[in-house]
Amino acid sequence: MVKPDGVKKGLIGEIIRRFEQRDLKIIALEMFQPTTEQIDNHYPKDETWIRRLGQKTLGTYEKYGIDPVEKLGTADDLELGKMVRGWLINYMVSAPLVRMVVEGVHAVDMVRKICGATLPYLADMGTIRGDYSADSPAVANSEHRAVMNLVHASETTTEAEHEIEHWFGNREVIFNYDRFQ
Numbered sequence: 001m002v003k004p005d006g007v008k009k010g011l012i013g014e015i016i017r018r019f020e021q022r023d024l025k026i027i028a029l030e031m032f033q034p035t036t037e038q039i040d041n042h043y044p045k046d047e048t049w050i051r052r053l054g055q056k057t058l059g060t061y062e063k064y065g066i067d068p069v070e071k072l073g074t075a076d077d078l079e080l081g082k083m084v085r086g087w088l089i090n091y092m093v094s095a096p097l098v099r100m101v102v103e104g105v106h107a108v109d110m111v112r113k114i115c116g117a118t119l120p121y122l123a124d125m126g127t128i129r130g131d132y133s134a135d136s137p138a139v140a141n142s143e144h145r146a147v148m149n150l151v152h153a154s155e156t157t158t159e160a161e162h163e164i165e166h167w168f169g170n171r172e173v174i175f176n177y178d179r180f181q
Contacts, residue, residue: 004095006150028101054081091146
């Protein structure tokens, strides 16, 4: 999925090109303006996942010697996780997204490799995030927003299947075709 900053930077074509260049096939593609409800249902709501977001935030603050209570009003991982999840939702509804289904050998792993590390400042040059973003949690947290990292890539095949169902449902928009050799 191309996120709002990827759309606003005009990177849709470049992102698709990079996937296709690696012999991955785009079998569904659509630009749309997501609703808050759609994004809320995209991200997990379980306490473990939310706490993990908060713990990552605490880790970033500790790494840079920043007091989370002073900057964000709390050091509770659950409260921080809820805050970050809210920032994610606000970010994802701030502009259109491009949802897509990518197919190919080891598609989930290949897409993640092409996208680069989730945190752009850690992404290798030559990856989408490494070439087009340098955002970091330290900057994002100080600005009370989500890290802008251009693209979303499913972590597992199971997650990909869930997300395809969530974003495309049973609509007949997923195509099967042979690539030109």
